């Protein structure tokens with residue numbers, strides 16, 4: 819029986835590895851997020867940050883992607899983004915704003931707040947540690 823089970827397990831592992839490498843090759847990136855991630859792109863709708871008196875805030879769930887994947891903010895006003903780790907966090911547990919030199923870790927069920935003040939209009943991308951999960955802050 820021991821021999822029989824190993825005969826079945828090995829081909830299954832090879833098939834899974836082939837599927838994973840094929841999926842990552844299609845996206846042209848590294849396999850840091852594995853096959854579990856479903857929402858790798860930021861989507862096409864920006865959600866406006868909540869405007870408070872002296873800051874603007876938004877909450878983003880990391881669960882197979884960023885939900886929402888795009889947040890619009892106003893130039894020159896402090897931004898506070900709360901990232902929360904969902905069950906399907908994967909390597910999304912590190913949030914990187916490369917252009918702002920910000921990198922913070924978050925665990926499943928926990929939150930981390932990232933603060934900055936956008937000085938120029940345009941887009942500020944954020945990613946997972948290896949750049950597969952992508953989101954952006956749009957500064958208006």
Ligand SMILES: [Cu+2]
Nearest residue numbers: 850851909946
């Ligand atoms: Cu990743």
